[in-house]
Amino acid sequence: EADIYQTPRYLVIGTGKKITLECSQTMGHDKMYWYQQDPGMELHLIHYSYGVNSTEKGDLSSESTVSRIRTEHFPLTLESARPSHTSQYLCASSELVRGYGYTFGSGTRLTVV
């Protein structure tokens, strides 16, 4: 079944640690996105990609980085986690077709202590 997977679902980590949030999709979508969702529910686009070797920063400035070496894989990395990075991170993918919309993963809830 075509889907999009995020791991881990929950992560508690200490300040200063390096972390990578994984996102993989089996639908062959070219476009992928990372959103940060604050406790007030609002979604903020932090990174997106149009395809392999393409990455762009989103509307909200983020200290995280992303890579797109394979179509199906779009990991997000924080080199040195801080408590201000505590949030829910959502990955999504889409086709470049009018009205297609996004398919979202289940999210990673990150807590930095």
Add this chain to the structure above:
Amino acid sequence: GDSVTQMEGPVTLSEEAFLTINCTYTATGYPSLFWYVQYPGEGLQLLLKATKADDKGSNKGFEATYRKETTSFHLEKGSVQVSDSAVYFCALSITGTASKLTFGTGTRLQVML
């Protein structure tokens, strides 16, 4: 720029009540419109969509009609259930190489027995 405005929540209803969540938009082009739903602890799921004026999207008893003249896409359901308790996001996209979804801020719905 493109934007989506939806009514603030939380919206609290009794089971079997009628639901309306208002959504209006501004767009530079001819958008496709979406409603997403987020259940507790989950990512977003596409609920319904409409790609042209006067189209009605529907799913699971929810409906929304694309009204170009009023730039609106209000979500309605005739009889809500406790299981409908979630956060609902209205969104738009303009097709193109840089087409990204623009989300509203979300409306939390709580349905009580």
